Amino acid sequence: MTKTYYVTTPIYYVNDRPHLGHAYTTVACDVLARFKRLDGYRVHFLTGTDEHGQKVEKAAAAAGIDPQAFTDMVSQNFRDMCRAMDISNDDFIRTTEPRHIRACQAIWQALERNGDIYLGKYAGWYAVRDEAFYGEDELTIGPDGKRRAPSGAEVEWVEEPSYFFRLSAWQDRLLMFYDANPDFVAPASRRNEVVSFVRQGLTDLSISRTTFSWGIKVPNAPGHVMYVWLDALTNYITAIGYPDTENEAFRTFWPADLHMVGKDILRFHAVYWPAFLMAAGLPPPRRVFAHGWWTVEGQKMSKSLGNVVSPYDIVAKYGLDPVRYFLLREVPFGQDGDFSQRAMVNRLNGDLANDFGNLAQRVLSFIQRNAGAQVPEPGPFQAADERLLGEARGLLPVLRRELDEQAFHKALDAIWQVVGAANRYVDEQAPWTLRKTDPERMNTVLYVLAEVLRHLGILCQPFMPGTMGRLLDQLAVPAQERHFAALETNMLKPGTKLPPPVGIFPRYVEEGAAKGGGG
């Protein structure tokens, strides 16, 4: 039976332009999806856009177009971002699609059948911007006389009939679920927050609105549209065919292996969503990981500061794969991090250009000039050769373990241990000396190094698919031998012609800095 893996990003709210944070979440999921595919899993990788709600309705009105045309336009921005970041998603869902409307209405009816929905009345302060209600006591009154939520969003008094979800009834079952599934929420500190939140007691959740219309209609309840979070969360099952739970995709991929989310939307995913699912008779996802935020040069990213980082800008400046690498290497995944020019350039020039890029270049160009531009014929391996090959071959199980915990930084660190070992091996073996004293030994050393590069190239593909593709081209590794199973079974064949090497990670030279070179 084929192993399967279902991973999702949040669906991104279309009232926002793609920024570094969106790229981060999406790249992280992309690495996992690519890794699992190369490891022989059948993968479903979902991303998409969240397109309903009062905020979108108002933004569209402000733009003078209808909401559907507005979301068509803005949703495309996120598709474009995926393309720009080399994202390998299998599907891109939009909450305005018919399949999703059908799924939402179905889950609503399932909740209703289970007795978890009742009609009540909601009165309270509502912030359109946050899509959330606030208590009177949470508000502050500004000098302009307007009430604002703690987030700074303006609130308005809303009094309307509303359907409620009996969330309070699910408290115990949620706690039992967390208890039985200690890895459901990660990192562990977030899990504690979730558990203590639920332990404090849950109140029923208002899940319909009557004050605007840009949403999914509640079945048999004219005037009511669904609460955006019930709508949005359901996307994860829409995409695999809900409400047809007997279909192949659904049976294969549900429950999802991982919902990747930002820490701001953890509660929706770790509390409301499992409750909705259990109430609808479906198992909750296996895991929700809440990652951290990026600051920029030490400051919070914000529109008012005007320092919101566009993925396009940094990719244009540093290159796509260096950016992908940086995002996952610089910060222990789960923590907040800082995106700075200095840190980015350090990683690019230090880890990528000097350590890895130069390793590839020194080995490949040596082979090109001194080994007939082909994979050398190795002699017997010595202890040092076996040691280095052993380190490279030992990476896969480590990466599997780290990536199953979303510890991207540790996975990359492990890979770079081998890069360092390979650079040391080059110096110790000194093939430039062997060339004169022992050409056969030189060939063995070069073979070992090429083979280590093959491992590194294959294993780094999830992180830097484009660049590693070029490295593997330079090693003449056939396209169909780039999956993980080929690591063991398809060693480089001596005599294979190798193309002239081209640097894979050029150093980043500061704009306006002296290019060097002297005369």
Place this chain on the structure above:
RNA sequence: GGCGGCGUAGCUCAGUGGUAGAGCAGGGGAAUCAUAAUCCCUUGGUCGGGGGUUCAAAUCCCUCCGCCGCUACCA
């Protein structure tokens, strides 16, 4: 206010009872295959302060200071 976390080398962090660690940055050297990259050596810390337990504490306990997250409440 409650719960939780953090405070270790200039920077980012690892290290949960047994002689203080890594990467980067800084200093010195080697080598010359390579993207002036690499390799070796090295400077640097009273592990936030204080007290306690222990033969032994960054690691356990108490307390104080500072920072952060979740959450509650008062006004």
